[in-house]
Amino acid sequence: MAERLSNREGIKGMANPTRYGIERVAYWLQRLTGLGLLAYLIGHIYETSTIVNGKIAWDKMLEFTQTPQGHIFLTLVIGMCVFHTANGIRVMLGHGGIGVGKPGQPEYPYKAASLNYKQRLCIWVSIALAALAMMYGASVLFGD
Amino acid sequence: MAVVAAPKPSEESNAKTTNQPNTITLRIARSNPSEGQESAFSEFQIPVQKWTTVLEAILYVKQNLDHSVAVRYSCRQASCGSCGMKINGRPALACYTKISELNSNIITVEPMNNFPIIRDLAVDFKQLIANHKKMKPFIIREDSEVTSESKEFIQTPQDLEKFLQFSYCIKCGLCNSACPTMATDTSFIGPQGLAQAYRYVADNRDKGKDDRLKIIDDSHGIWRCHFAGSCSHVCPKGVDPAMAIQLLRGYLLGFKK
Ligand code: HEM
Ligand code: SF4
Ligand code: FES
Numbered sequence: 001m002a003e004r005l006s007n008r009e010g011i012k013g014m015a016n017p018t019r020y021g022i023e024r025v026a027y028w029l030q031r032l033t034g035l036g037l038l039a040y041l042i043g044h045i046y047e048t049s050t051i052v053n054g055k056i057a058w059d060k061m062l063e064f065t066q067t068p069q070g071h072i073f074l075t076l077v078i079g080m081c082v083f084h085t086a087n088g089i090r091v092m093l094g095h096g097g098i099g100v101g102k103p104g105q106p107e108y109p110y111k112a113a114s115l116n117y118k119q120r121l122c123i124w125v126s127i128a129l130a131a132l133a134m135m136y137g138a139s140v141l142f143g144d
Numbered sequence: 145m146a147v148v149a150a151p152k153p154s155e156e157s158n159a160k161t162t163n164q165p166n167t168i169t170l171r172i173a174r175s176n177p178s179e180g181q182e183s184a185f186s187e188f189q190i191p192v193q194k195w196t197t198v199l200e201a202i203l204y205v206k207q208n209l210d211h212s213v214a215v216r217y218s219c220r221q222a223s224c225g226s227c228g229m230k231i232n233g234r235p236a237l238a239c240y241t242k243i244s245e246l247n248s249n250i251i252t253v254e255p256m257n258n259f260p261i262i263r264d265l266a267v268d269f270k271q272l273i274a275n276h277k278k279m280k281p282f283i284i285r286e287d288s289e290v291t292s293e294s295k296e297f298i299q300t301p302q303d304l305e306k307f308l309q310f311s312y313c314i315k316c317g318l319c320n321s322a323c324p325t326m327a328t329d330t331s332f333i334g335p336q337g338l339a340q341a342y343r344y345v346a347d348n349r350d351k352g353k354d355d356r357l358k359i360i361d362d363s364h365g366i367w368r369c370h371f372a373g374s375c376s377h378v379c380p381k382g383v384d385p386a387m388a389i390q391l392l393r394g395y396l397l398g399f400k401k
Binding site (some may be wrong): 014 | 234260261267306308310312322324327370374378381382384386387388392393399
């Protein structure tokens with residue numbers, strides 16, 4: 001009710017990356033990969049802690065990483081890791097005011113200087129690096 | 145002397161056919177929350193020319209089809225900041241958006257997100273104005289009056305450029321309605337307010353930097369910005385709030401003095 005009265009977009013609007021250019025897609029991917037990595041970290045701690053239940057439980061866990069599903073999962077983790085790190089560096093520098101353009105007289109059609117080609121290039125490079133790392137990772141994982 | 149030739153009859157008829165009014169469907173979201181009336185769309189057929197703006201189409205409805213549509217507007221020239229709304233899913237000024245540039249025969253207008261609805265397309269700006277005021281949007285200094293002993297506050301063109309674009313904000317609220325943090329955080333200052341904080345911090349006549357940095361260094365302040373850039377995507381005046389916020393954060397992070 002309150003949500004409707006205040007007309008806030010809510011989580012659905014926050015997580016909709018389709019309307020405001022590649023920068024919003026990067027924001028969305030950074031969140032998604034951040035949460036994905038967090039989930040992976042927790043899962044990873046759980047997985048490695050199975051060793052306290054003895055060798056059999058540990059080997060069972062390891063077996064999962066040897067299945068095709070396990071390979072796909074690890075490939076995704078590689079991609080998330082690379083994108084999150086590369087884009088995270090862009091975002092951290094941006095947050096300090098680096099690479100976000102210089103104030104000046106705005107000229108029609110008022111293209112925002114902070115949404116500049118360097119930012120967009122860094123986003124695309126982050127995506128490309130993630131894709132390359134995933135391809136390499138998949139080739140190693142599946143190629144034995 | 146310039147000679148303006150009258151169009152030949154053949155050219156005139158030609159012009160007529162190309163300027164033939166097109167008919168579009170205008171869908172207006174109607175609601176009246178204070179009366180408990182849920183949002184529903186009213187549809188209207190509107191004749192438009194290639195220069196017709198979305199605001200003109202809405203005013204056509206008010207003049208000819210249904211005068212009860214609630215919409216706020218004033219200047220009709222992207223100066224007053226009144227007519228922000230969601231047009232085909234994106235926040236924009238109705239007076240600054242031509243129907244022809246939307247490339248669609250169906251135009252849907254809805255009230256801006258992240259602002260409470262008053263009625264139909266009119267939304268409540270209390271929060272935006274309150275946050276704007278919180279940023280102390282005025283020059284702060286002891287000797288604010290020029291006396292016979294003091295000199296004018298000298299500003300070079302370079303000094304001016306540091307804040308000029310941010311002073312073009314018309315408080316339309318489009319940035320706040322596009323912002324992903326604003327979508328979920330009801331207490332966030334928002335890109336409009338934060339950009340105004342920077343506008344004064346960057347002004348070399350101003351001495352209120354420490355005051356303002358304290359105000360924005362808050363759990364619902366500047367740290368909630370994730371530099372998604374959506375504010376700058378929709379700003380109709382080239383203010384670029386995303387840049388202002390990152391430059392402002394540069395001071396807090398010690399990247400800048
Ligand atoms: C060197 C590696 C990393 C860098 C450079 C990095 C950088 C960043 C940055 C800059 C943000 C903030 C983005 C924003 O303001 O929207 C962020 C968010 C986040 N990161 Fe990382 N990160 C790294 C590794 C990790 C790891 C290993 C994890 C998981 C365990 C992780 C989990 C998260 C989460 C959950 C968020 C919050 C997402 C959000 O609020 O949008 N990060 N990271
Ligand atoms: S910064 Fe731009 S979008 Fe935001 S209120 Fe000011 S003029 Fe409107
Ligand atoms: S009517 Fe003034 S900005 Fe559109």
